[in-house]
Amino acid sequence: MTEFNEFQQIKRRFFAMRNGIIADALRRGGSPFKIIFGLNLPQIKDIAAELGVRPDLAKWLWENTSTRESMMLAPMLIDHAVITDDDASLMVMQSPSTEIIDSLCHSLLRHSPLAYQWGMKWATADTSLLRYAAMRLLWHHIAAHATEIRPVAEAEMLKNDNLTAGIARQLVEEIDFL
Numbered sequence: 001m002t003e004f005n006e007f008q009q010i011k012r013r014f015f016a017m018r019n020g021i022i023a024d025a026l027r028r029g030g031s032p033f034k035i036i037f038g039l040n041l042p043q044i045k046d047i048a049a050e051l052g053v054r055p056d057l058a059k060w061l062w063e064n065t066s067t068r069e070s071m072m073l074a075p076m077l078i079d080h081a082v083i084t085d086d087d088a089s090l091m092v093m094q095s096p097s098t099e100i101i102d103s104l105c106h107s108l109l110r111h112s113p114l115a116y117q118w119g120m121k122w123a124t125a126d127t128s129l130l131r132y133a134a135m136r137l138l139w140h141h142i143a144a145h146a147t148e149i150r151p152v153a154e155a156e157m158l159k160n161d162n163l164t165a166g167i168a169r170q171l172v173e174e175i176d177f178l
Contacts, residue, residue, distance in 0.1 A: 058078045116145065
């Protein structure tokens with residue numbers, strides 16, 4: 001009988017849980033990944049919960065840039081207390097899609113005590129990916145920092161960047177609602 005390493009076992013689990021309908025929809029929607037198993041977020045979170053904090057495995061999964069589920073799972077296996085400024089910005093810049101940035105921000109970066117500072121810093125970046133991540137991170141700080149976040153989101157809306165305009169508009173609408 002063949003022995004599989006942990007990385008292979010995870011890939012086999014992805015395969016066993018695959019959903020062709022979701023995978024096909026993602027492909028039609030322009031997902032940049034060569035391999036899409038079609039797992040949904042709760043399934044990926046379940047796998048992460050079983051694995052626990054595993055920075056070694058997270059690194060291996062993150063470097064598997066051809067597979068959607070690998071890149072979504074990786075941030076869930078990193079301890080948010082040890083993520084550095086450089087690590088955080090590098091991971092955002094390496095993200096091939098907004099879906100991966102969403103997962104990265106929601107499952108890892110927002111839990112860092114530096115999340116608000118990253119959001120404010122990245123909001124002025126030259127790259128759309130960092131500004132998109134900034135909007136995602138700032139979302140979690142609306143209650144405490146609405147007066148500081150509103151002008152940042154309004155400025156982003158004025159840039160008319162296809163990647164960031166929608167999330168910036170949602171931030172302003174949420175602040176107005178509160």
